[in-house]
Amino acid sequence: MEIRSRGASALSSVVAVALLLVATGRVRAHVKYVTPGSDPVAVAEFIQSVLTDPFAVTVLLGGAVAVVGLGAIYLQLRPFSNDVRTFRETMRSYENLLPWLLRLSIGLPLVGAGFAGYFFSPIVQTGSPTFTRLFGITVGFLILFGFGTRLVAGVGLVVYLVGLAIEPALLLAFEYVPGFLAIALLGGGKPSADHLVASMAADDRTAYSRIDPFYRRVAEPFVERTSHLTAFVPTIVRIGLGIAFIYLGITQKIMAPGDALAVVSKYNLTAVVPVAPELWVVGAGLTEALVGVLLIVGAFTRAASAVAILLFTTTLFGLPDDPVLAHISLFGLVSALLITGGGPFSVDSVLHSDEDTVRPSRPRDTVE
Template sequence: MDTGSGGAPGHVDYVVDGAPTVRALEFLAAVLSNPLNAALLTGGALAVVAAMAGYLRYRPAAADVRALRETLRGYHTFLPWMLRLAVGLPLVGAGFAGYFFSPSVVAPTRIFQVVVGFLLLFGLATRTVALVGLLAYLGGLAVRPELVLASEYVGGFLGILLLGSGKPSADHLLQRVAATDGSLYGRFDPLHPLVSKFNDVVGPYEQYAPTAMRLGVGFNFALLGFWEKLANPGMALEVVEKYDLTAVVPVDAGLWVVGAGLTELAVGVFLLLGLFTRATAAVAFVVLTTTLFGLPDDPVLAHITLFGLSSALFVTGAGPLSLDERLADVRERSPLATTTD
């Protein structure tokens, strides 16, 4: 397997060929030494903190929030399908494009990724295929550490492994046929008994699918925000210059890079902690959409998994082992609580 460029690969490598080295600490000090930049960054951070504190204290639009969550619960049945699309489609695309999970790692793995991707799209032997895909990614990561920048696949594979195929899927269809009394297919079905046993083992842990997804997406956003932009700002500055982003938002290029890096880092940390998860997932989706339309050279396939997992987290919320869950428990125990949203 070969990388397409030297140095530390990342998503910005897809749209620029290279950039001079820029010392991170000196760059950050220079950006913050500008009073306007410092005021904008500080004001933005304070506004976010004030918005969070105000929401926790006053619960505005509580009825709207309850209606939203109740509606989203009805979407849970579609989550396995969403995840299969989010992982299967980019794997098929990666196979035909000739790269291994990330465009930064070129490899002749066409058949493997296309087969895994199509099996996920069909929903055939779904949990087993997700496990195979996860092991393949981790094996590749051990050889090519730069694949860490495609870490969202871990959350995607784990989510599929925990939730299974759902419906519509080949697994669901074949299991229903095989379980029918007098089924001819059921007499010779080699897959149904194994799938049933696998489902029995994994089933009790399905509740942790949102946790796995937000850890995968959160780590990816935090890493990209810190490593690509704050720790290695040279490439990001080239992107700002190439697409004339300062004409879109009239601030200097340094503030563009620092602001984007801090935003992605904050999104990642919030998802890792499971804090304001649905709102953070919505912000992540907006960031990805802005990147898609703002950087026309950026390969869409490289971000489909992030798009899909962000959408899924908006549906599920934080899940277990999260600050959102802890805050909900505190509200329920509070004698002042009048609603549970």
């Protein structure tokens, strides 16, 4: 009964925070942070202009054939097998750092959002700047310190989903969904305040163990009930990231050609790769969408994650006024997939029988 009472109290707190968000007024989107403004471009005409350009069609089809061909050749020949095996083993050896990596990936951009005054995404603000700052800074620091990690991640997830229901522009920050879910399942890990408090509570010799009301009554039972779900953390992360990549590639580039073309023109990207601006936009959009599809199905997960990191790095160096903090969550989550691989329900788990799935360890870090 006491556990249920505490759970109901925590749920009431989460609902209260969500209601506070709703009470602040409708979230509003501002001009995209790297788009200098643009004239509207009809999507159908834009796509038609690309598909009727023989050079563009040749490049796009050639790229598709090259990707499929390289994948088939790799699966057939398995070149550099020892190097690949060593890479995987090394990545798997970092699994004990996975909770810390996830906390940094979500905590740092939340703190940055709080101090900058935006709500998850740089283009979204609430009607209450004070709430926005307090929410970002408080939730971000608690996740960074690893104190009440699972509960705080749950609060963050609920607030994000409420905000998303009010303002669809928050889809630009959809990576917070798999990030919060993964943190809620794994807890704080080490180092974290949760691990320290849990260690003291579990040691019968400490004075704290005699007064702690939470560890044995709530935290341990919760972990016992959810421990079987930790194996699905890679699945949650890659599917969530895949959705985010497809959304960014299709809706923010191919379906918004005016803004995308304005970015190409503003940063003179055609001087980097001398192709038509339209081909630039379609190529970038399809690349992001392809990475998203590969992540969702879990095919070549680590390779797709490496490509994603390359895309992020190129974007940050190529767009000097792009807000770096807003992309830390993406950087961190794709880095997590380098450690875990595809996980359950992935093509990789079928194709690579020699690749062990990471089952994130459960250290004593369960104090919420």
